[in-house]
Amino acid sequence: MPEDEKPIDEQRRKFLKVVGVMIIGAGLAGTLRSVVQYVIPPTSNVESSFPTLLLLLPNGNPVHTSDLTVNNPSVVTFDYPLQNEPNFLLRLGDSTNNDVKIESTTVDIPATGGKYQSPAGVGPYGSVVSSSAICQHLGCIPPELRFHPPSATDFPGKIHCDCHGSTYDPYKGFSVVTGPTKAPLPGIVLSYDQTNDTYSATMLVGPTIYGRSSDLSGGNPISSAGTTVTTLGV
Numbered sequence: 271m272p273e274d275e276k277p278i279d280e281q282r283r284k285f286l287k288v289v290g291v292m293i294i295g296a297g298l299a300g301t302l303r304s305v306v307q308y309v310i311p312p313t314s315n316v317e318s319s320f321p322t323l324l325l326l327l328p329n330g331n332p333v334h335t336s337d338l339t340v341n342n343p344s345v346v347t348f349d350y351p352l353q354n355e356p357n358f359l360l361r362l363g364d365s366t367n368n369d370v371k372i373e374s375t376t377v378d379i380p381a382t383g384g385k386y387q388s389p390a391g392v393g394p395y396g397s398v399v400s401s402s403a404i405c406q407h408l409g410c411i412p413p414e415l416r417f418h419p420p421s422a423t424d425f426p427g428k429i430h431c432d433c434h435g436s437t438y439d440p441y442k443g444f445s446v447v448t449g450p451t452k453a454p455l456p457g458i459v460l461s462y463d464q465t466n467d468t469y470s471a472t473m474l475v476g477p478t479i480y481g482r483s484s485d486l487s488g489g490n491p492i493s494s495a496g497t498t499v500t501t502l503g504v
């Protein structure tokens with residue numbers, strides 16, 4: 271019997287069968303796409319190199335040394351290298367709040383047995399340092415993760431995470447002091463412009479940031495030439 275002479279019901283059945291196969295196919299393709307994206311994260315939004323971003327105050331002016339308090343108990347952060355990725359900005363001092371010059375040091379990565387060289391402090395006293403403010407255990411951020419000044423009763427001179435108790439030493443390249451973290455906080459390489467007394471973030475060093483396959487993938491780039499420093503009172 272020619273196709274156009276077949277009973278309507280049979281034609282409808284064939285049509286529904288084709289539609290059903292298409293729907294299942296589309297579903298499988300979607301699932302497959304999700305799996306592929308999980309295994310191989312999307313590469314859109316991947317920066318090809320670390321940006322150099324001037325650190326700015328909320329009013330748009332550059333951060334100067336006098337804007338940074340030695341051993342500031344408040345949490346001062348800026349996003350880098352991508353949006354919504356907080357980093358500490360610390361001006362470190364001793365127990366009487368005199369600037370401490372921070373030397374570059376070899377930092378261990380307990381998770382891998384690897385090592386890397388931390389950035390030295392910058393600024394007129396070599397006391398300004400920066401690191402990721404994303405805990406390398408399970409990703410807690412400030413205020414749970416925060417710096418305790420040397421005069422503090424709890425965790426003096428350390429960065430402590432209230433989520434599960436990890437502790438890091440910002441005076442020694444943000445190295446691991448106590449777990450459960452098995453990785454130090456990645457360091458931000460800062461540059462200091464002596465002529466203008468300004469600071470820029472130029473690069474990240476250390477272990478891969480928690481939750482991402484690479485330091486520059488899986489997020490949104492910061493489109494401006496600067497990144498704004500914000501202060502969170504704790």
Ligand code: FES
Nearest residue numbers: 405407408431434
């Ligand atoms: S997330 Fe920081 S210790 Fe677990």
